[in-house]
Amino acid sequence: MRKAFILLVLLFSNFFLLPVWAQKGPANRHLYILPDEKEPTYRFQNMRVSKESGVPIAMYRLDYPVMAASPEEMARQFLRDHAQLLKLTPTLDNLRFIRTVETPGGYHVHFQQMVDGYPLYRGTLVVTINRQHRVNFLMNGTKPAARLENNQPRVSLNQALQQAKAYLNLYGSMQLEEAHTVVYYNRHQTRLAHQITLVPAEANFGQWEILVDAHTGEIFRVEDKACYDHPKQMTPTSGSGWVFDPDPLTRARALYQIGTQFADNNDSDSDSLVAQIVEEVLLDINFDGSLYHLDGPYANIEDFESPSFGQFSQPDSNWHFTRNPQAFEAVNVYYHVDKSMRYINEFLGFSLMPYQYTGGVQVDPHGLGGADNSHYIPATGRIAWGEGGVDDAEDPDVILHELGHGLHDWLTVGGLSQEDGLSEGVGDYWAASYNRSTGFWTPADQQYYWVFQWDGHNEFWPGRVTNYSGHYPEDLTGSIHTDGQMWASTLMQIYDDLGRTVTDSDLLEALSMTNTFTNQEDAAQAFIQADLNLYGGAHLSVIEYWFTQRGYGVNVPVPHIVHDPLGDTEDVNGPYPVTATITASFPLTEVLLIYGTDGVFTDTLTMNGNGDLYTALIPGNGVPHSYNYYIFAVDSSGLASTHPLNAPTNYHSFFAGPDTLPPVITHTPLGDQAYQRWPATVRAQITDNLGVADAMVEYLVNGGVLSGSFSLSSTGDNQYEGAFDIDTSMVSIGDTIEYRIIATDSATQVNQSVDPPVGYHQFAIVNSLGSILVIDDDPTTTLLVKNTEKGQWKRDPVMNPFGASASLMENALTEAGYMVTVETPTTTDPNTWDQYDLIISSSGINEGSLSNTSYRTALINYSMNGGKFIIEGGEVGWTWRNDSEVMNYLLHSVDWNGDNEGDLNLLPSQANHPIVTVPHQLPATIPITYTAYGSEDAMTPGDAYLIYETTGEPGDAGISVYDNNGFPESAQSVYYAFNFAQISDSSIAKALLENTINYLLTEEPGQNSAPSSFSLLLPVNGDTVASTDSIFFQWQQAIDPDGDPVTYTLKIYNAMDTIQVDNLTDTSLVYTQPILETDTTYYWRVFASDGQLTTASLEEFLFYTPVVVNVGSDKDELPGTFHLSQNYPNPFNPATTIEFHVPQRAFVELVIFDILGRKVKTLVNTELVPQVYRMEWDGRDESGKPVATGIYFYRFKALDTGRKSMLYQQIRKLVLMK
Structure with a gap:
C-alpha cells in the first residue's frame, strides 16, 4: 500500500540528461536548473x-x-x-x-x-x-547569432566557485574543482558565464556543472555530470578470476524468482548462483613486486567514491570469490570492461580509449555511497557502480551499459548526446549485443529482448527491453531511458540480420561522426554513412529497412528492388519468369538472378532490362523440384542490394510439381446471433499454395428444414467473407443454424478443405437483451514502460495482455445475450453513441487511461447529457485525480488514496442492492489479483455511493454508483476502480458485469419509454414486387416497456412522392391504393408510437415495382440477371403467382417445400430459354390434394445446361391461409 512516496522513490523515478545513469535516474534532482534548450x-x-x-x-x-x-x-x-x-x-x-x-x-x-x-x-x-x-x-553545434555586448566579467571565477559550492551545500573532500569562462547562447540570448565543475568524493556524487552569469552572479543552469583520478604504471602479467559471464540467470536460463535460490536474497550466496560462476583469465593485470593489481591496459580498478573498499589488490593473482565478498564485483568489472575494450581495439580495429587520461578505463565497483544506481562521469571518463538491490557490478549488462556511455563520450571527444535518449540507447545496445552473442537465449524467450537480465526485471526495478514498439518520433516520451529503447531495439533488429561484428562496427563508426546535438535520426543517418565507409554500403538494404520501419527519415541510395515472389506451380517444364522493378540513384552495372534447387544455389542468370523492368527465366527440368532464388543488383558506385533482404541467407522458393496440399481454413466459429442483427456474416482466412478457386458456406436451418449455400468473397490478404442469404422472414428467434466452410484450390486435381472437418458449426438465433458499446481504452499501442511520481511502471504483456478487460466484457455480455460492439478511442464515433443502450469505457491496467483528448471530452459530454455508462480501470483514478471534470462527471469521486488496497468487501447496507443480487448473487468479498499500479485504485466517492469498498481503505471504492435522479431502481453510471480482468474469479467478474448492466438498464418509475426497436420483414430489401395492384407489407411487433398501446405508420416514398398510412394496429398491411408507378424504385419504413414517443424501424428497405413485361417478350425486354420475386399474393388462398427471371439458357428447378423440408410440389424441372416467367401454385401437392394452412418455402435453382455448376439459387417463404 502506498499513500505517500518517500523522497528516495520520487527522485529515483525520474530520468535526466546527464550524468549518464544506468537505469534509475540521479538523486538530488531538486537541485537541477535546466533551461529549455531544445532547438526547433x-x-x-x-x-x-x-x-x-x-x-x-x-x-x-x-x-x-x-x-x-x-x-x-x-x-x-x-x-x-x-x-x-x-x-x-x-x-x-x-x-x-x-x-x-x-x-x-x-x-x-x-x-x-x-x-x-x-x-x-x-x-x-x-x-x-x-x-x-x-x-x-x-x-x-555553432551559433552564428552568439554576440557579447560586454566581454568583461564582473564576477570572478573564485566568487562563482564559492557560489556554486554554497548552492550545492557541499561538504567533505572534493575529487575535482574546475572553473573557466564560456559564452552561453540560447533562444536569442547571449551570456558570459563561468562554468564550474565540482566532483565530490563523499556526498552528492556526480559531476556537478554550474553556470554562473559572469555579470550578475545568477546561477542559471545546474546539472549533474561527473569526476577524475590518475592511473598507475606497473608490470603486466595474467591472473585468474571467478566471474558471472554472462549473468547467472542467462547462463542458467532461469527467471528471477523471489524466495528461491535465483534471487538476490541480500547478496547471499546460493548453490544455484554459485553454480553459474565461471573461471576466466584476467589478462595483463599489473604486479608491483609484492602485490597483484586489477590494473591493465584496458581496465583499472580504482576507489574514488564511497563506500571505500580499496582496489582489491592481493599477494597472489587468483581472485577466486563467490558473489558475497566485495572483491567479486571488482573482478567481474575488470574482466568485462577489459574484454569489451580488448574486443573493440584488437578485433574490431578501433583505437578507442578514454581521452581524459592514459591507461585502462578507471572504474569503481562500489560507488555512489552504496545506492542502487550506476553512472559514467564524462569529466573524468570514469565509471562507478552502486550496490542496492542486486549489486550493479554483478550484472554484465549494467557494466557494459555504463561502458557504452563511455564509448559514446570518447568517440565524440566529450560530445555525448542524450537527445531522444540516444546515449541511453547506445548503452542498452552495447549490453544487449554482448548478452545476445553468448547464445543462451533464443527469440522464443522473452529474455532474448531484455536488458539488465540480473539487476532488473525483479522486485527492485523492471529493467528495459530491446523489442520496444514505439514509433519515431511520435512515441517519444521525454524520458531518456524510455526513449533510448527505440534506438537500442532498432539496432538489435539490425543485429539479428547482420550479426554482432557488423552492427557493433557500424555503431562505433557512426558515433564518431556525432556531437552533443545529435538525435536518433541523425545517428541513423550516421550509421548509414558508417556502413558506406566501412563496408561500401554492403548492408544498407537491411539497415534502411529497419530504420524506416522505426520511423527514421532515412533515404539510402542503394538499388531498390520490387518483386512479387513466385508461388508454387504444377508446371514442371517451365520456364519460370522472374520479373522485378529496380530503381537506382546511380546507373545499374549488374542485375543477376541466382538460383538452384533444393536449397543449393548452382546457376546465375543476367536479368534483361527494359527501363526499370528486369526479367529472367528459370528453366524447368521436367521433374518435380523445389526451386530457390534471389535477385542481386549493384550500381556504378558499388552500392548493392538483394531481394529478399540479406540474401543468400534469406531466399525465395517455390515448388514445381503436382499439388496435393489442400487449402488451409482458419475460422472462429460464430456464437449465438441476435435476431435484430441478422443476417450474420461468416469470415475466414483461407490460404493455398496455388490459390483459392472457390470458397462457400453450406448451411442447415433447424436440422435441414431449410438448407442452402452462399459464396465467400475475397476481401484481400487471404481474408474471405459472406453473409447468410436468408433474411429475417425466413428465420425466427430460437432457430438453430448449422454451417460449414468449403474451400477448393486451383490445382489440376482439385484439393478441398472443410471446416469443421466433420459435422457443422452451430449457433442459435437469439433475442438480444440490449445493445452495448465497449470502448477498449487499453489497445496494443499502450506504452510498456511509463515513469510517474510512483516510480517506473513496466508492463508484462504476457501477465497483463492488452485489452484483456474489454475482451472479457465482450465475451461475458455476448454469452449473456447482449449485442456487443467493441471500438477504441481512436475508432469510435461519439455521434453514434445514442444508438446503444449503454457504453463501457474499459481502461483495464492501462497507465495511460483516457489519454485520447477527443475521446475523453466526448465521454464527459455524454455523461453531462445523461448517457448511461460504466467506467473501469485500475489507474484511471490516480491518473485523473487532479482533473475536476473527470473526477466530477465520470468517476464521481473526490480523492485517490492508494493502490493495492486489497479485496473488495460488500457494505452490509447494500446486501440487497440489485448489483449484488439480480440476476446473480454475488459474494460478500471479491478478490483482486494485484500485479501492478494499474490493478486497483482506492477512490473516495463524491456524489456517488458505495457498493463494495476496499479492504485497505474502508470507505473507498471499489465499486461506486452515481444516481442522477434518485430513483433506486436504476442509476446513470457505475465506476469499477480496478482492472476488471484481475478479478481473481472470472465467473464472479461476469456475474458482476451482468448484474451491473441489468441494473443500469432497468426502467425507472415515472418515465415513459419509447416502443422497442423492431425490423422490417416484407417485401425484403431490394425485392421486386409482383404487382402494383396489391402489395403485402409486414414488420415485427414493437413492444412498449410501459404497456402502452402501440400504433404504426407506414411510409412509402421516393424522390417524387410520399404515401403515408397512419393508425395501423396490426403488423401487416395489404396495400392497394393509390396504385404505385410501375418500373419505379420505392423506399418504405414503419414508425411505432405509444402516443408520446416514436421508434423508427431499424431499417429502411427499398423495393422495385415491376416492369410491364409479357411472358415471352421480345429480346430487348429480356432480363439481365437471375431473379426470384416474392410470391403474390402472400398470404394467399387458394392460389398465388411466383415470378422468376432467366437471363440465359439454363436448367431450372422451382420446388415447393413444407416447413420440415419435405418436397410438396415441383412446379418447374426443365431447360428454359431467357425470359421472364410467372408460375401459379394452386396450393395442392403432387397428388393434387389441397395442402394444410401453414408456412411453406419455394426454391428457385438454375444450373448450366450440362447441370454441372450452379448459376443461381434463392429460397423464399410463402404462407397459405384458409
Whole structure:
C-alpha cells in the first residue's frame, strides 16, 4: 500500500540528461536548473536545419571531395567552401581545432566555436572525412547569432566557485574543482558565464556543472555530470578470476524468482548462483613486486567514491570469490570492461580509449555511497557502480551499459548526446549485443529482448527491453531511458540480420561522426554513412529497412528492388519468369538472378532490362523440384542490394510439381446471433499454395428444414467473407443454424478443405437483451514502460495482455445475450453513441487511461447529457485525480488514496442492492489479483455511493454508483476502480458485469419509454414486387416497456412522392391504393408510437415495382440477371403467382417445400430459354390434394445446361391461409 512516496522513490523515478545513469535516474534532482534548450529544426534535402538560424545542424551523405592533406586541413577546406551556408567567417577564425579521432572508416575532426576569445558552451562542430578524402558527414553545434555586448566579467571565477559550492551545500573532500569562462547562447540570448565543475568524493556524487552569469552572479543552469583520478604504471602479467559471464540467470536460463535460490536474497550466496560462476583469465593485470593489481591496459580498478573498499589488490593473482565478498564485483568489472575494450581495439580495429587520461578505463565497483544506481562521469571518463538491490557490478549488462556511455563520450571527444535518449540507447545496445552473442537465449524467450537480465526485471526495478514498439518520433516520451529503447531495439533488429561484428562496427563508426546535438535520426543517418565507409554500403538494404520501419527519415541510395515472389506451380517444364522493378540513384552495372534447387544455389542468370523492368527465366527440368532464388543488383558506385533482404541467407522458393496440399481454413466459429442483427456474416482466412478457386458456406436451418449455400468473397490478404442469404422472414428467434466452410484450390486435381472437418458449426438465433458499446481504452499501442511520481511502471504483456478487460466484457455480455460492439478511442464515433443502450469505457491496467483528448471530452459530454455508462480501470483514478471534470462527471469521486488496497468487501447496507443480487448473487468479498499500479485504485466517492469498498481503505471504492435522479431502481453510471480482468474469479467478474448492466438498464418509475426497436420483414430489401395492384407489407411487433398501446405508420416514398398510412394496429398491411408507378424504385419504413414517443424501424428497405413485361417478350425486354420475386399474393388462398427471371439458357428447378423440408410440389424441372416467367401454385401437392394452412418455402435453382455448376439459387417463404 502506498499513500505517500518517500523522497528516495520520487527522485529515483525520474530520468535526466546527464550524468549518464544506468537505469534509475540521479538523486538530488531538486537541485537541477535546466533551461529549455531544445532547438526547433526541419528536414531539407540531406540536412537538418535550425529554424532559428537557418544553419544546418546536420548534413548527411555529402560525398564532397577535398585535396589530400592533414585531416584538420581537409576539414577546413570543406568548411571554407561552405562558410556561407554554415554562417562561419570566411577565414574560419572563429573555430578552434580540438582533436582528430581516427577510426577504421576515416577521420572525425572536432572544432570549437569561439566568441570574443571564449569557447561557446556546447559549440562543437565535427567534420567526417572518409579514406578517399571525401567529406561525407557533418554535425554542427555553432551559433552564428552568439554576440557579447560586454566581454568583461564582473564576477570572478573564485566568487562563482564559492557560489556554486554554497548552492550545492557541499561538504567533505572534493575529487575535482574546475572553473573557466564560456559564452552561453540560447533562444536569442547571449551570456558570459563561468562554468564550474565540482566532483565530490563523499556526498552528492556526480559531476556537478554550474553556470554562473559572469555579470550578475545568477546561477542559471545546474546539472549533474561527473569526476577524475590518475592511473598507475606497473608490470603486466595474467591472473585468474571467478566471474558471472554472462549473468547467472542467462547462463542458467532461469527467471528471477523471489524466495528461491535465483534471487538476490541480500547478496547471499546460493548453490544455484554459485553454480553459474565461471573461471576466466584476467589478462595483463599489473604486479608491483609484492602485490597483484586489477590494473591493465584496458581496465583499472580504482576507489574514488564511497563506500571505500580499496582496489582489491592481493599477494597472489587468483581472485577466486563467490558473489558475497566485495572483491567479486571488482573482478567481474575488470574482466568485462577489459574484454569489451580488448574486443573493440584488437578485433574490431578501433583505437578507442578514454581521452581524459592514459591507461585502462578507471572504474569503481562500489560507488555512489552504496545506492542502487550506476553512472559514467564524462569529466573524468570514469565509471562507478552502486550496490542496492542486486549489486550493479554483478550484472554484465549494467557494466557494459555504463561502458557504452563511455564509448559514446570518447568517440565524440566529450560530445555525448542524450537527445531522444540516444546515449541511453547506445548503452542498452552495447549490453544487449554482448548478452545476445553468448547464445543462451533464443527469440522464443522473452529474455532474448531484455536488458539488465540480473539487476532488473525483479522486485527492485523492471529493467528495459530491446523489442520496444514505439514509433519515431511520435512515441517519444521525454524520458531518456524510455526513449533510448527505440534506438537500442532498432539496432538489435539490425543485429539479428547482420550479426554482432557488423552492427557493433557500424555503431562505433557512426558515433564518431556525432556531437552533443545529435538525435536518433541523425545517428541513423550516421550509421548509414558508417556502413558506406566501412563496408561500401554492403548492408544498407537491411539497415534502411529497419530504420524506416522505426520511423527514421532515412533515404539510402542503394538499388531498390520490387518483386512479387513466385508461388508454387504444377508446371514442371517451365520456364519460370522472374520479373522485378529496380530503381537506382546511380546507373545499374549488374542485375543477376541466382538460383538452384533444393536449397543449393548452382546457376546465375543476367536479368534483361527494359527501363526499370528486369526479367529472367528459370528453366524447368521436367521433374518435380523445389526451386530457390534471389535477385542481386549493384550500381556504378558499388552500392548493392538483394531481394529478399540479406540474401543468400534469406531466399525465395517455390515448388514445381503436382499439388496435393489442400487449402488451409482458419475460422472462429460464430456464437449465438441476435435476431435484430441478422443476417450474420461468416469470415475466414483461407490460404493455398496455388490459390483459392472457390470458397462457400453450406448451411442447415433447424436440422435441414431449410438448407442452402452462399459464396465467400475475397476481401484481400487471404481474408474471405459472406453473409447468410436468408433474411429475417425466413428465420425466427430460437432457430438453430448449422454451417460449414468449403474451400477448393486451383490445382489440376482439385484439393478441398472443410471446416469443421466433420459435422457443422452451430449457433442459435437469439433475442438480444440490449445493445452495448465497449470502448477498449487499453489497445496494443499502450506504452510498456511509463515513469510517474510512483516510480517506473513496466508492463508484462504476457501477465497483463492488452485489452484483456474489454475482451472479457465482450465475451461475458455476448454469452449473456447482449449485442456487443467493441471500438477504441481512436475508432469510435461519439455521434453514434445514442444508438446503444449503454457504453463501457474499459481502461483495464492501462497507465495511460483516457489519454485520447477527443475521446475523453466526448465521454464527459455524454455523461453531462445523461448517457448511461460504466467506467473501469485500475489507474484511471490516480491518473485523473487532479482533473475536476473527470473526477466530477465520470468517476464521481473526490480523492485517490492508494493502490493495492486489497479485496473488495460488500457494505452490509447494500446486501440487497440489485448489483449484488439480480440476476446473480454475488459474494460478500471479491478478490483482486494485484500485479501492478494499474490493478486497483482506492477512490473516495463524491456524489456517488458505495457498493463494495476496499479492504485497505474502508470507505473507498471499489465499486461506486452515481444516481442522477434518485430513483433506486436504476442509476446513470457505475465506476469499477480496478482492472476488471484481475478479478481473481472470472465467473464472479461476469456475474458482476451482468448484474451491473441489468441494473443500469432497468426502467425507472415515472418515465415513459419509447416502443422497442423492431425490423422490417416484407417485401425484403431490394425485392421486386409482383404487382402494383396489391402489395403485402409486414414488420415485427414493437413492444412498449410501459404497456402502452402501440400504433404504426407506414411510409412509402421516393424522390417524387410520399404515401403515408397512419393508425395501423396490426403488423401487416395489404396495400392497394393509390396504385404505385410501375418500373419505379420505392423506399418504405414503419414508425411505432405509444402516443408520446416514436421508434423508427431499424431499417429502411427499398423495393422495385415491376416492369410491364409479357411472358415471352421480345429480346430487348429480356432480363439481365437471375431473379426470384416474392410470391403474390402472400398470404394467399387458394392460389398465388411466383415470378422468376432467366437471363440465359439454363436448367431450372422451382420446388415447393413444407416447413420440415419435405418436397410438396415441383412446379418447374426443365431447360428454359431467357425470359421472364410467372408460375401459379394452386396450393395442392403432387397428388393434387389441397395442402394444410401453414408456412411453406419455394426454391428457385438454375444450373448450366450440362447441370454441372450452379448459376443461381434463392429460397423464399410463402404462407397459405384458409
